[in-house]
Amino acid sequence: MGRLQFPTVALGLNTKKRPTKIPLGACQSGSKNFILDRDVLATAPGYKTIVTQRPDSYSYKLSGQNWRGETTATGSLVGLNAGTRTIEVVFRIDRMQGVQVLLYRGQGEDAGVRYAAHGGSFTQLGWMLEVAEGKVLWTLTAGGATLYQIQAGTTAVQPGVWYHTALKKVGTTYTTYLAVVGSAPSVFTSGVAGPNAINDTTSMNFYVGAMPLNTAATPTSAASTDTELMQFQTHGVVQEVRIWSTARTDQEIEDNNDVEVSTSATGLIAYYRLTGDATDTYFKSPNTGTAGSGSGEAPVLYLEPRRGTWLDSGHILGNPLTGYTYSLDFDGMDDAIEVKDSYLYRKPTSTSDNELSLDERFFFHARLRVSRLTDRQCIWHWTHVPDDEFGSIIARKATAATASGTTGTANEEFTAYLEIKDVGAGVYQFAGVVGYDATGTGYRQTTVVSNIGGGIVVGTEYNVTFCMNFSADASGGASVLFVNSGSTSAAYTANYQVPRGSPDFPDGSFRKYAMSIGRGIYRVRSLGNEPYDPDSVDIEYDYTKNFNGVIAQVAIGAYDAITSSSGTSVSANIAQQIHDILQNATTMSRDLVGSVTARFFSAWSMNVGAGATIEDFGLVGNPLELKFDSNHRWGKSGITTSAKEKILGAFTHTYRTPTGDVRKSIVVAGGSVYDANLTTGALTWIDDGIRNDNKNRFSAMKFQDSLVLCCGGVSGNYTLWKDQVFPLSIEAPSGTLAIGLQDQISDDAVLKRGEYMYGFAFYSAFQDKWSPIGITATVNIRCDKANVAMGTIAEMNQTYAKLPTVISGANGKEPFGVTASAGKKYVNVRSYLSTEATPNDKIVVIGYDNSDVHPFMNDSSDATAVEWANVFEAYAPRAWTEVLPEGRISVNSRFIGSTARLRLNNGSTSVVNNDWNSGGGATVNASGTGISSHGIALPYSFDPQVTHLGIFRTVAGGSLLQLVAQVPNGTQSFVDTIPDSELRAPIADLTQQEIPAARYVVDFGGRAMFFGDDLAPYRLYISDIAKPWSTITGNIVDLLDGTTLEITGVGRSENMLTVFKNDTLFVFTPTGNDDFPFRVEVRQRDVGGVAPFGIANVDSLFFYPNERGIYSFDTNASVYRSEAVEDEWLGVAAANYSIISAVHDRPHMTVMFAAPSGDSVNSSGQVINDMVFVYDYSKPRGDDGIFYGWSIWDGMYVDQFFTLQDANDVNRIYFTTPEGHLCQFDVGTNFGVDTLTSRTPATGAGTFNTTTVTVAQATLASLPEGYLGLPITVVDATDATGATRATRMCKADTNIGGGFTELTLDHAITNFTPAQADTVLVGSIEFVWKSADFSAVGTDKVTEVKKIHVQATPQSPSATPEVKMLNGYGLQDETGPGVEVSTNDAFTNQAYDALLSFTYGRGRRHSVRFYSRGPDKPLEIISLGVELTDDDSRGKFGE
Secondary structure, eight states: OEEEEGGGSOOOBOOSSOGGGOOTTOBOTTOBSEEEETTEEEEOOOEEEEEOSOOBOOEEEEESOEEEEOOOSSSOTTOSOSSEEEEEEEEEESSOOSEEEEEEEEOOBSTTOOOOSSOOOOTTEEEEEEEETTEEEEEEEBTTSOEEEEEEOSSOOOTTOEEEEEEEEETTEEEEEEEETTOSOOEEEEEEEOOSSBOOOTTOEEEESOEEEEOSSSTTTOOOEEEEEEESOOEEEEEEEEEESSOOOHHHHHHTSSBOOOTTOTTEEEEEEOBTTSSOSSEEOOSSSOTTOSSOOOOOEEEESOOOEEEEGGGSTTOOOTTOSEEEEEESSSOOEEETTGGGGSOSSBOTTSOBOOOSEEEEEEEEEESSOOTTEEEEEEEEOSSSSOOOEESOOOSSOOSSEEEEOSOOOEEEEEEEEEEETTEEEEEEEEEEEETTTEEEEEEEEOOOTTOOOTTOEEEEEEEEEOOOSTTOOOBEEEEEESSSOOOOOOOOBOOOOOTTOSOOOSSOEEEEESSEEEEEEEOOSSTTOTTOEEEEEEGGGBOEEEEEEEEEEEOOOOBOTTSOBOHHHHHHHHHHHHHHOSSOOHHHHHHSSSEEEEEEEOTTOSOSEEOBOSSSOOOEEOOOSOOOEEEOOSSBOSSBOOEEEEEEEEEEETTEEEEEEEEEETTEEEEEOTTTOOEEEEEEOOOOTTOOOOEEEEETTEEEEEOOTTSOEEEEETTEEEESSOOOOOSOOOEEEEOTTOTTOOEEEEEEEEEEEEEETTTTEEOOOOOEEEEEEEEEEEEEEEETTSOBSOOEEEOOOEEOOGGGOSTTSOOOOSSOOEEEEEEEETTSOOOOOEEEEOOOOTTOOOTTSSOGGGOOHHHHHHHHHHHOTTEEEEEEGGGEEEEEEEEESTTEEEEEEOSSSSOOOGGGTOTTSSEEEEEOOOBOOOOOOSOOOOOTTOOEEEEEEOOTTOOOEEEEEEEETTOOEEEEOOOGGGOEEEEEOTTEEEOOOOSEEEEETTEEEEEOBTTBTTEEEEOBTTBTTEEEGGGEEEOOOSSOOOEEEEEEOSSOEEEEETTEEEEEEEOSOSSSOEEEEEEEESOOOOOTTOOEEETTEEEEEOSSOEEEEOSSOEEEOOGGGHHHHTTSOGGGGGGOEEEEETTTTEEEEEEOOSSOBOTTSOBOOOEEEEEETTSOBOTTSOBOOEEEEESOOOSEEEEEEOTTSOEEEEEEOTTSOEEEESOSSSEESOOOSSOOOOOSSSOOBTTEEEEEOOOOTTOTTTTTTOEEEEEOTTOTTSOOEEEEEEEEEEEEETTEEEEEESSOOOSSOOOTTSEEEESOOOEEEEOOOBOOTTOOOOEEEEEEEEEEEEOSTTOOOEEEEEEOTTSSSTTOOOEEEEOSSOOOSSOEEEEEEOSOOEESOEEEEEEEOSTTOOEEEEEEEEEEEETTTOOEEOO
8 A cells, every 4th residue: 555644745736747757745737726734635725705895985085176177068057047956965074174165156256255145246156055164055146146045954064974965946946955974864944035047157167175266357257267276175075966957855865865876867967976986086077967068068077186197199089199109188177287497498698688588489399189179278388477576477468369469568578379279160270379578569479370271170180380480680580380280291381470579579587487388377476585586486377278188299499590502591491390300200209309400498208108207308408297186085985885995905003092002903995994893894984085096905014003005106105093094294385485574673573684594394293294395485684683474474575675777887987877077976875664763874985086096995997896886785784785797786775575665865966877767866766565465374284184384494594494483284374583592403304305106115124115106116215214204315225226127026024125126136234324224235136026915924035926936035045936836827927917916824834826817807807816826835845856835726816915913913814805805814614605505506597608607696694795706616517527617706796686696707618608507606615636646666567546545534514525546547658648437435424534445447657636626615635545456466566
């Protein structure tokens, strides 16, 4: 008898060797779903679905964001002018803060304007829903502009509570409703009088979550809304908006209090489910109604603000742009790109007026496609601030002109833009416009309009080049517009106009310019505290003229005037050459830029497909920066939704409380975190605010009382601090800062003369957490002392009182134009505030005597402008001077702001000189400027964790930012009266930055290590010690070794961190130096990892997957472990490596790797892990060097493994399924379900084919979502042996009535076609084990199996395992199939130790086959022996 004692051999799988070569201790291909549990060969452990009911779909948390819908059709479906309407809204307020607008139909109002309860004249409002002082108010404006306000309910709204409100309109009678979702009582208020005709026009847009500002000069009569400037934002969620053309009954309203309604319900004309069940994060189409129809429109809602988003151009209109796979999609609503530092496109050398002029010939080019045609869509816009004063400069004055001419007053210096223009009769053309304020002639413009036959066609690709000629001569030059469609066509359209301007066109300031792609600029303002501050431009955009389409490439530059040999200008030919080269180019590139006879300042290709920046191939090197979206977050659903959210993470969360430690098993789904009861599977909502656009898996790291959560994409990183969810990093303050001097002559002033830098950062008291420094500002105090005001009380953009600049004469003589004459010229210079008592004048001698000797200079004949400036500084202490180019001197006040004054007189009866603009009089006065009615408050954060704003400042002339004060978040203003000596810690680190959105995080050495940045996949971010929310520039490591860029995993041991790329292994070791915390070295090449979640730590070893198979790594060298299953592993496609997940199963001494064959997909069509490779690392290596302790499981569908701690601190293995349920491993005797009391046979109803079977509906309490996600085994009834069968995952469970449900399988069954007579098994563990070969020792004789000895233990009364022998293969040749026969004996339903007989068993080789297939059929085999007899002598051998 040949006996195999399982404890002494490695009875694992070998599928690579041919059958005759398999070592005796290994099993053969086809074996599956077994485990080598130390001394026992057993059926794979079962698992139980713990969380069987997935959470409802997420909603959208609004914290500074809102939804906007453009309405253009007559009789909008969101209007209230019709006789009967019902509007229902489901909402939640998270923060009670003043007025919050939930719905708004109208054109907006001035900042802070509130609607009165009744009366008033607000023609810009149609209707709105708001929460004010805890009241739910419906506000309507009648046709005569009379205001009505109707309250819903009587109790105050509470934060964090879901409400359902409704307004029902029947003629002039209104009914309101308010109730807590899912609770009673409901409050109806009926019979309220209101208007029948609503002031509801087609020009009024529809907003959810805010009211727009109206930026028109007269808001009650003209509309010009700026959607980036919103007010009365909702802090919470608006989830459902339902608009009905019928009067819903009270009962109908109550019945749908906590559930979605059917999209086919009678009378439902506009239904917005603002949840995650749509395919796009940024827009929501109405579920009913006809968007854009002529009879009525339910507008698409767009979430804003956001910026241009990447588009795979094949997804729009079916045709990609020539040469490009990707492009940028502009939605026509609020997408755009700001081109920073656009002053760089001026000439680099300043003029005599200290200005930078334009090149005479400038061009803009774009390859684009239009998605929607509307008038005045702006493709590109460039303008500037004409001076350094704060003011409203309208950048797009020319609203209707189509040709050159004076179009307005001279309050604008320069603007240039390319737009789409309605030229009449429904025809649209491209138009290029240049406008400027020409000296003496007023505002002038040149307009060049294309002449495309039939006009612009939606979906057609165009190359457009606008060449602008800014010639200084009177004859001017030509501005030309080239347009062509098709990448090879040379056709273009050119209209010529001659711009005639002043020689110094355009007139402008030093650096204050604004450029935008995809959106017009409404106005620009100068904001700086100091003149010529390059960063002091504030831009307001014209959102009513956004480009709606796709842009693939953009270029801007200049070309020179070229003259032929005959003296004729050929510049126009050069312009055409530029256009032809660009329109025929495949893509924008650096080589292309270098080949064109032009100066390409910037050239951008949008063929990237991802990233926050677009590289500039031009001379300037000015990359475009994208802000993808509004940084919105997701919230819990307030009602039951049809769509459900998958669980994408499960972690143990512990934290301290005053009453003791708390332990929770948390799961993440949608935007929420839940406490999972691992016994009952119940989920208790904890908090929301997470966002996961791409539905990525989560990784987590424990940190003190919080859990750091990462999911990558544009979603950001998060922290679960105790029971509150916050963004991990706090976003730095941004926006406009109002700051200025105050108390300049007051005894209370504290800050001394000098230069100070201010910085601002947000602070969270929850975790002692700071944001990076955001807004910075420099303040110069030139008077003796002052305080610094900021926020609403500050006079911002203060300027000095300044005398007109004067130009010195030759060699510095006669700097003020005073002719040398007998006697001296005396002047009095006095700087003061309007509130200051008249001081004694300061007297300075500035004239010459006859000998040209100045009384304060030894030799004034060679005095420079700098020396003259020093004279003023020394002898006019209340004034200061600046020396400008070409020897100019400006005399300025030491005070600043609108009350600053500067006076100069000559102290005698004679005139000073004309250069002082004295006008023939003896006195010259100048005043400073400032803006005090701006209404700009201190920076405010919508982030709920932010508690304070930190104000930092340097000492005079210093560089370290120290804390001045912490003021509560939302504080409107502050005055700095803190002397330098009282500044305190912390000192702000200007190198601190937020951790970008990462997919993965691990802790090591007291720091968080982040990787998986989609924008920099090779980068590892190392946080500060005990501050996982921040890093510094020196702690960012780029791992560029290897042939690929992406970091594919991180493994952590006690003293080392191993970082994986797919062909390189790096090892990080601590240095003990905070400045350089880790030493990095490449430890191994050519054998890297491929799966971030596929790394398992076993004591000092890492087990990880590679393209070839599974390796172990001991931080020095890797060892190949999976040769026994190499063939199966090589079937895993490289594109699917990233979803592999691994876990260490310590009780069974195994490592499990869930991997995809590529055949199976989930309900979303994504490839899923449908097999598990199980390696028993306790089994020794075979004599041939191969590790045989392998098994492969099917029917266990794993998305991601997790380890959770139970109440006894014991780690248990859990995993999520591809459909998003949570399961516990090593529980029960089936896959996914408890013990089944009955099978689920096929029925006489429903569908049967290769992808669908029909069974009885699930009745088990453990299956509330039916069979979704469970393994379904179909057994072919035509095969009496039961061997023909197939296992698939159920990816859809559809109730067809009659107690039946159709199961959709994840992929087709290929070995037979299911039929009604077949048996359908749920959760079956299909155990198959095929032993290695038994044969005569050392001979190739034919032998016969006499008996086998099996020591086995069926674990269930229903278990009926089978034992078969495969005999005789190799009788005819080495590869003969052999004959499989069953034993005459059978297992009993108890532990078994006996000999099994076979009626036939002849052959050279024999293999024992064990089968235990079907639910509730666990089996353990302790030992196996085979008795063979020689076919001739019938003797025994093998003992």
